[in-house]
Amino acid sequence: MPFVTSSKTKPQYDVIIVGSGAGGGMSAYVLALSGVKVLMLEAGRNYDPVKEPAMFQTPAQAPLRAAATPDKHFGFHDATVDGGWTNPGEPYMTRRSDKPADTYHEAKDWVAFGSKQEWIWWRPRMLGGRTNHWGRIALRMGPYDFKPKSRDGLGLDWPLNYEDLAPYYDKVESLIGVWGTNEGLENTPDSPNNSLLPAPRPRVPEMLIKKQAAKLGIPVIPSHMAITSRKINGQRVAKLLHPDDPAAQKLSADATNARQACFWATPCGRGCSIKANYQSTTVHLPPALASGNLDIVTDAMVREVSVDENGKATGVYYVDKTTKQDVHVQGRIVILAASGCESARILLNSKSARFPYGLANSSGNVGRYLMDTVGAGLTGQIPALENLPAFNDEGAGGSMHSYVPWWLYKDQLAGKLGFARGYHIEIGTGRQMPGAASMSLIDDLSQGAYGKRYKEEARRYYGSTIHLAGRGEMIPNDNSYCEVDPDKKDAWGIPVLRFKFKWSEHEIKQAAHMHATFKELIETMGGKVLGTPQSNGNKAIYPGGGIIHEVGTTCMGADPKATVLNSHCQAWDVKNLFVTDGGPFVSNADKNPTLSIMALAWRTCDYVMAEMKKGNI
Amino acid sequence: MNAPESPRLSRREAIQWVFAASASVALMHQQTFAEDAVVVTAKPYGTDPLLNHDYKPGELWPLTLSAEQRRTVTALCDLIIPADDRSPAASAVGVPDFIDEWISAPYPIQQTDRVVVLDGLKWLEAECQKRFSKGFADLSLEQQTQVADDIAWLPKVKPEHKAGAQFFSVFRNLTSSGFYTTPAGLKDIGFVGNVALTKFPDAPKEVLEKLGLV
Numbered sequence: 001m002p003f004v005t006s007s008k009t010k011p012q013y014d015v016i017i018v019g020s021g022a023g024g025g026m027s028a029y030v031l032a033l034s035g036v037k038v039l040m041l042e043a044g045r046n047y048d049p050v051k052e053p054a055m056f057q058t059p060a061q062a063p064l065r066a067a068a069t070p071d072k073h074f075g076f077h078d079a080t081v082d083g084g085w086t087n088p089g090e091p092y093m094t095r096r097s098d099k100p101a102d103t104y105h106e107a108k109d110w111v112a113f114g115s116k117q118e119w120i121w122w123r124p125r126m127l128g129g130r131t132n133h134w135g136r137i138a139l140r141m142g143p144y145d146f147k148p149k150s151r152d153g154l155g156l157d158w159p160l161n162y163e164d165l166a167p168y169y170d171k172v173e174s175l176i177g178v179w180g181t182n183e184g185l186e187n188t189p190d191s192p193n194n195s196l197l198p199a200p201r202p203r204v205p206e207m208l209i210k211k212q213a214a215k216l217g218i219p220v221i222p223s224h225m226a227i228t229s230r231k232i233n234g235q236r237v238a239k240l241l242h243p244d245d246p247a248a249q250k251l252s253a254d255a256t257n258a259r260q261a262c263f264w265a266t267p268c269g270r271g272c273s274i275k276a277n278y279q280s281t282t283v284h285l286p287p288a289l290a291s292g293n294l295d296i297v298t299d300a301m302v303r304e305v306s307v308d309e310n311g312k313a314t315g316v317y318y319v320d321k322t323t324k325q326d327v328h329v330q331g332r333i334v335i336l337a338a339s340g341c342e343s344a345r346i347l348l349n350s351k352s353a354r355f356p357y358g359l360a361n362s363s364g365n366v367g368r369y370l371m372d373t374v375g376a377g378l379t380g381q382i383p384a385l386e387n388l389p390a391f392n393d394e395g396a397g398g399s400m401h402s403y404v405p406w407w408l409y410k411d412q413l414a415g416k417l418g419f420a421r422g423y424h425i426e427i428g429t430g431r432q433m434p435g436a437a438s439m440s441l442i443d444d445l446s447q448g449a450y451g452k453r454y455k456e457e458a459r460r461y462y463g464s465t466i467h468l469a470g471r472g473e474m475i476p477n478d479n480s481y482c483e484v485d486p487d488k489k490d491a492w493g494i495p496v497l498r499f500k501f502k503w504s505e506h507e508i509k510q511a512a513h514m515h516a517t518f519k520e521l522i523e524t525m526g527g528k529v530l531g532t533p534q535s536n537g538n539k540a541i542y543p544g545g546g547i548i549h550e551v552g553t554t555c556m557g558a559d560p561k562a563t564v565l566n567s568h569c570q571a572w573d574v575k576n577l578f579v580t581d582g583g584p585f586v587s588n589a590d591k592n593p594t595l596s597i598m599a600l601a602w603r604t605c606d607y608v609m610a611e612m613k614k615g616n617i
Numbered sequence: 618m619n620a621p622e623s624p625r626l627s628r629r630e631a632i633q634w635v636f637a638a639s640a641s642v643a644l645m646h647q648q649t650f651a652e653d654a655v656v657v658t659a660k661p662y663g664t665d666p667l668l669n670h671d672y673k674p675g676e677l678w679p680l681t682l683s684a685e686q687r688r689t690v691t692a693l694c695d696l697i698i699p700a701d702d703r704s705p706a707a708s709a710v711g712v713p714d715f716i717d718e719w720i721s722a723p724y725p726i727q728q729t730d731r732v733v734v735l736d737g738l739k740w741l742e743a744e745c746q747k748r749f750s751k752g753f754a755d756l757s758l759e760q761q762t763q764v765a766d767d768i769a770w771l772p773k774v775k776p777e778h779k780a781g782a783q784f785f786s787v788f789r790n791l792t793s794s795g796f797y798t799t800p801a802g803l804k805d806i807g808f809v810g811n812v813a814l815t816k817f818p819d820a821p822k823e824v825l826e827k828l829g830l831v
């Protein structure tokens with residue numbers, strides 16, 4: 001079962017899933033393998049993850065040496081189709097720091113850092129969504145991360161504990177393939193049930209960082225990445241995941257066995273023809289399609305969830321972008337996984353006499369508590385790394401092999417830091433394939449070399465820089481939200497979102513702390529900071545949305561009056577409506593959200609199946 | 618994050634060295650040149666171009682440089698990256714074609730650089746005529762070096778050479794971008810990779826020893 005056009009959909013589905021990324025893909029996998037009939041709607045075009053990636057193409061084979069342009073924001077060979085910080089035909093409005101406070105402006109920026117937009121919204125339009133370009137960093141949230149308010153009085157607590165989600169982290173890690181190690185560090189959970197693949201050796205500069213960072217008490221440990229460091233045994237994993245279901249086991253095992261081990265080259269963000277990294281189109285969708293229980297319509301821009309006179313969801317309306325027709329499809333259950341803000345937009349646009357403020361919005365909190373990740377970074381040049389002999393240190397996917405988990409829990413508890421919540425450090429190092437302008441540093445480092453000296457300086461400095469990127473927790477606040485713009489519509493006639501976004505003092509101080517730490521670390525390595533460490537966090541921090549971790553717009557909770565979803569990501573107001581993207585997040589721990597989105601989605605779909613069997617939905 | 622910011626980095630913040638700043642080239646100079654602000658009207662490649670294809674300069678949009686300008690560009694590229702015992706000169710691996718492609722592209726950064734490069738070439742020719750009564754390409758290496766030394770390092774140039782230095786900085790970065798992305802440039806610099814391996818190789822003992830990591 002297959003990719004279908006609007007005219008070939010069935011009269012009725014058990015479940016309609018909006019979105020095909022981490023949340024939608026995970027949901028389709030669980031439900032289709034459980035035997036229910038699923039329709040998935042994707043706003044972008046179909047995408048072939050085997051044939052389309054330009055894995056080994058060099059920058060010299062691309063226009064402009066593959067430099068980023070307003071058409072391809074992450075560079076020419078990035079897998080993203082029709083997407084980025086701006087999307088043709090799909091405007092959004094945002095406040096800007098350089099304009100009067102109460103005014104909204106159409107978003108135009110295609111470079112995040114330095115943007116004056118309060119929010120910068122990255123959207124792909126392709127099958128697999130953001131799983132095509134994401135960094136494959138797959139970190140578990142820890143026990144503290146579920147109860148942040150109980151710990152420091154700020155923000156909100158989740159309506160579940162780490163223990164509730166831990167079995168699902170085990171399952172997701174086993175299915176998608178995550179390398180890593182168990183280090184037994186505070187609030188940095190181990191994976192005790194043998195769900196991790198072996199971590200590769202650190203890159204050489206990471207080894208040097210680890211040695212020097214130890215002097216500062218900063219731990220450097222293997223990263224957790226959704227990349228197959230060795231081939232996964234499909235049968236073994238399938239038995240664990242689907243113990244009583246031979247049919248599901250076969251589907252899952254066949255799909256897993258079609259994946260190869262990483263071959264330690266080419267950036268993951270270009271896609272992976274050998275299916276070594278996790279992306280929805282190579283891990284979740286193939287077995288779901290093979291089950292015969294999944295139909296997918298692409299180019300389907302969902303605008304509204306339909307409801308009956310009892311307030312139950314009956315399906316969705318979408319605009320078929322290929323025919324420009326408005327289409328209605330019916331489903332017993334609707335799952336939104338369109339991304340935090342896009343799902344909020346669909347709910348807010350689903351207005352009726354019964355739901356005048358949008359669907360599932362009796363709390364008024366749809367679109368509220370919008371969060372991103374705190375981001376700030378510094379680059380250092382390390383003389384010890386100059387003039388190394390040529391050797392292969394490329395590794396997996398351009399991704400880090402080592403990282404620094406948040407390490408200052410005790411200092412924070414003792415009140416020494418002046419801000420709440422922590423960050424981890426992502427490490428970028430050296431001997432990767434140069435692209436356009438990679439050598440522009442030589443201007444400064446060599447003070448204007450040209451001629452033979454330029455070539456010598458290039459040999460000297462290549463591979464001698466490290467980049468440290470902080471990724472920190474944001475606490476939800478009342479000043480950060482999206483809502484439907486009263487006037488503006490997109491090319492499909494659907495009202496667009498407008499954004500207001502503000503960091504609190506905690507995030508701003510955290511960004512300054514990042515810069516101070518990075519400076520200290522670079523200097524401890526005997527290196528020199530390139531660029532300016534900022535003591536004012538406002539000058540270090542990325543604009544909201546810049547790290548592309550939008551979460552929190554349909555938050556879950558224990559109180560129907562204050563939250564949109566219950567602890568099963570089920571809408572309080574509409575019991576056959578669920579959300580499985582980042583929207584349900586109640587906080588945004590420093591751990592990158594994708595793994596948690598998948599774990600939550602799996603848990604939600606187990607609940608959906610159980611409730612369906614009981615006849616409750 | 619990094620001083621020169623690229624959109625690629627703004628997401629992954631990967632490695633300054635690797636991806637740094639396509640945008641930086643344009644950001645480095647203030648708009649000193651005003652002439653020749655020819656607006657390129659060719660069609661951009663769009664948000665869904667074919668990725669698995671070997672593109673050649675001139676394939677997507679018409680090129681700009683006249684034969685005379687190309688001669689100057691070639692000479693300047695090779696002054697910046699000349700042949701030595703490890704790798705060829707910039708012009709031997711198509712860098713002038715890349716620079717022409719860059720300044721002919723229908724995107725804002727490239728159109729900004731276009732003005733800088735075209736006006737800079739004009740300035741360079743005029744300067745060489747003034748000093749030596751010859752065009753840049755016809756000067757001896759010694760004479761070329763004399764001009765280049767005056768504009769090679771922006772923070773230290775005389776006020777009258779500021780515009781020339783801004784041009785030189787942009788041009789040098791374009792030459793470098795063009796060269797170190799070719800197979801010859803990658804080899805010169807010691808990049809080893811972009812090949813499928815069955816195992817991520819151990820770090821060489823020599824490297825670990827040098828770094829005190831053994």
